[in-house]
Amino acid sequence: xxxxxxxxxxxxxxxxxxxxxxxxxxxxxxxxxxxxxxxxxxxxxxxxxxxxxxxxxxxxxxxxxxxxxxxxxxxxxxxxxxxxxxxxxxxxxxxxxxxxxxxxxxxxxxxxxxxxxxxxxxxxxxxxxxxxxxxxxxxxxxxxxxxxxxxxxxxxxxxxxxxxxxxxxxxxxxxxxxxxxxxxxxxxxxxxxxxxxxxxxxxxxxxxxxxxxxxxxxxxxxxxxxxxxxxxxxxxxxxxxxxxxxxxxxxxxxxxxxxxxxxxxxxxxxxxxxxxxxxxxxxxxxxxxxxxxxxxxxxxxxxxx
Amino acid sequence: xxxxxxxxxxxxxxxxxxxxxxxxxxxxxxxxxxxxxxxxxxxxxxxxxxxxxxxxxxxxxxxxxxxxxxxxxxxxxxxxxxxxxxxxxxxxxxxxxxxxxxxxxxxxxxxxxxxxxxxxxxxxxxxxxxxxxxxxxxxxxxxxxxxxxxxxxxxxxxxxxxxxxxxxxxxxxxxxxxxxxxxxxxxxxxxxxxxxxxxxxxxxxxxxxxxxxxxxxxxxxxxxxxxxxxxxxxxxxxxxxxxxxxxxxxxxxxxxxxxxxxxxxxxxxxxxxxxxxxxxxxxxxxxxxxxxxxxxxxxxxxxxx
Numbered sequence: 001x002x003x004x005x006x007x008x009x010x011x012x013x014x015x016x017x018x019x020x021x022x023x024x025x026x027x028x029x030x031x032x033x034x035x036x037x038x039x040x041x042x043x044x045x046x047x048x049x050x051x052x053x054x055x056x057x058x059x060x061x062x063x064x065x066x067x068x069x070x071x072x073x074x075x076x077x078x079x080x081x082x083x084x085x086x087x088x089x090x091x092x093x094x095x096x097x098x099x100x101x102x103x104x105x106x107x108x109x110x111x112x113x114x115x116x117x118x119x120x121x122x123x124x125x126x127x128x129x130x131x132x133x134x135x136x137x138x139x140x141x142x143x144x145x146x147x148x149x150x151x152x153x154x155x156x157x158x159x160x161x162x163x164x165x166x167x168x169x170x171x172x173x174x175x176x177x178x179x180x181x182x183x184x185x186x187x188x189x190x191x192x193x194x195x196x197x198x199x200x201x202x203x204x205x206x207x208x209x210x211x212x213x214x215x216x217x218x219x220x221x222x223x224x225x226x227x228x229x230x231x232x233x234x235x236x237x238x239x240x241x242x243x244x245x246x247x248x249x250x251x252x253x254x255x256x257x258x259x260x261x262x263x264x265x266x267x268x269x270x271x272x273x274x275x276x277x278x279x280x281x282x283x284x285x286x287x288x289x290x291x292x293x294x295x296x297x298x299x300x301x302x303x304x305x
Numbered sequence: 306x307x308x309x310x311x312x313x314x315x316x317x318x319x320x321x322x323x324x325x326x327x328x329x330x331x332x333x334x335x336x337x338x339x340x341x342x343x344x345x346x347x348x349x350x351x352x353x354x355x356x357x358x359x360x361x362x363x364x365x366x367x368x369x370x371x372x373x374x375x376x377x378x379x380x381x382x383x384x385x386x387x388x389x390x391x392x393x394x395x396x397x398x399x400x401x402x403x404x405x406x407x408x409x410x411x412x413x414x415x416x417x418x419x420x421x422x423x424x425x426x427x428x429x430x431x432x433x434x435x436x437x438x439x440x441x442x443x444x445x446x447x448x449x450x451x452x453x454x455x456x457x458x459x460x461x462x463x464x465x466x467x468x469x470x471x472x473x474x475x476x477x478x479x480x481x482x483x484x485x486x487x488x489x490x491x492x493x494x495x496x497x498x499x500x501x502x503x504x505x506x507x508x509x510x511x512x513x514x515x516x517x518x519x520x521x522x523x524x525x526x527x528x529x530x531x532x533x534x535x536x537x538x539x540x541x542x543x544x545x546x547x548x549x550x551x552x553x554x555x556x557x558x559x560x561x562x563x564x565x566x567x568x569x570x571x572x573x574x575x576x577x578x579x580x581x582x583x584x585x586x587x588x589x590x591x592x593x594x595x596x597x598x599x600x601x602x603x604x605x606x607x608x609x610x
């Protein structure tokens with residue numbers, strides 16, 4: 001199975017020429033979707049991948065991620081959950097690469113499990129298909145972590161948390177993160193996980209609210225009760241812990257979760273989940289991406305290049 | 306009872322010359338604490354209030370709010386809860402106004418109810434003293450809303466939420482608020498309150514987590530399921546509702562709350578609390594401030610001017 005793929009997110013462009021599970025060539029730049037205007041995408045893609053196209057005239061070309069959003073190359077409608085390779089392949093949207101070549105944007109998914117809640121993803125659907133999990137729970141951490149329930153090898157349901165973006169907001173723009181100091185003391189992460197326990201549990205009076213716990217982190221520093229070096233890791237632990245409060249409750253208190261993350265971030269999730277008695281298996285997100293694309297090509301019917 | 310007071314917060318300077326409950330003169334500017342450097346405070350105060358000082362050589366001068374913080378005029382240590390007028394008056398810190406006059410900065414409070422949680426306030430302690438509530442719960446909405454339990458006319462315990470600041474972060478700096486459009490459709494506030502119900506309740510599996518509900522608000526707009534005109538009021542309702550989730554749980558599900566807020570903001574809290582079966586009484590924050598200062602002067606022992 002040979003293909004070319006661009007993993008094209010909000011802030012990064014990454015492209016791979018792939019054979020099986022082996023990456024033959026790769027390139028990346030900071031030309032993420034948010035850095036580009038309408039009409040620039042083809043030029044960026046051809047500048048980075050034009051040589052691969054010329055050298056491999058028959059290879060399918062896939063594009064994954066925010067490249068399919070309204071701000072991306074071509075608006076690619078969300079496919080409703082539950083969805084597997086067949087449904088996702090049917091939602092591919094073509095873009096003209098010139099010289100008779102076509103690229104295919106992988107659609108994101110929309111989930112409306114109960115007619116009230118609405119959730120969306122672009123990119124993680126492909127990772128989930130390649131997670132190796134047929135039935136079980138997958139977690140893809142990041143700016144907007146996704147918790148994804150797989151059934152029969154298809155995405156059955158998912159739930160997004162704004163954990164990573166919230167951490168950045170608090171550190172970069174908020175009074176909450178302002179007293180933070182370097183060097184960071186990473187023991188703060190576990191203290192933040194401790195604090196998140198105060199916003200969960202079956203007893204109603206144990207839950208004080210995330211908006212209070214965040215303020216209390218700042219209060220502890222300005223009142224001289226917590227070192228400013230602990231603050232950022234503490235906020236990270238508190239937010240991660242509250243994500244777990246919600247996700248473990250949402251997904252019926254699973255006993256194991258597969259984490260799609262590289263080592264440093266994966267280790268934090270492993271630690272947080274171990275405290276809740278949840279076993280973890282970790283897989284590289286890039287391997288999951290390539291495996292997911294291979295499933296799309298194999299099980300979906302992608303038109304010829 | 307006559308006095309001069311500066312209500313000196315992060316973003317505003319407001320000063321009043323007061324007799325009883327009547328404001329004889331007032332002045333305000335945007336020279337809040339965050340706009341000033343060390344050493345500038347006396348000049349700002351004298352420029353605005355110098356004439357009052359000259360005309361009223363015996364009047365006590367009080368300063369309330371962030372003016373007592375590390376970034377303010379003179380660091381004024383927090384007084385521990387529980388605290389009433391006597392304890393707060395003992396914590397006053399003097400500043401030299403020149404020509405033999407002294408000003409007194411009202412200390413904020415620190416609350417450590419259980420040796421784990423830490424909370425602080427500067428300014429709201431004075432409003433609470435003047436709330437007219439001897440035993441009961443007081444809510445002071447704002448950037449960092451405070452819920453304050455009064456016992457025997459003293460501040461027994463309080464809890465801060467970062468609701469207002471979070472709303473501003475989401476609207477001004479986050480992907481969550483980016484799809485919002487004008488004109489705002491205020492029915493979104495009640496839809497946001499509805500959504501907050503999904504993060505409370507005695508049954509563990511009902512709680513999805515605030516970090517998910519915030520992302521889901523954006524998802525509903527980008528998936529075309531919610532009008533962009535609803536988004537900002539929706540976020541306001543969701544955050545206010547989640548503040549109530551925490552505060553009502555924290556304070557043992559009270560049957561009534563006194564709100565210290567001016568009409569438009571008070572009306573939102575009244576609406577949100579009515580849905581939870583909580584009765585409300587609303588009082589002007591400025592009246593509460595002046596009544597609280599009068600209590601400090603009457604019941605505390607403030608040194609002569």
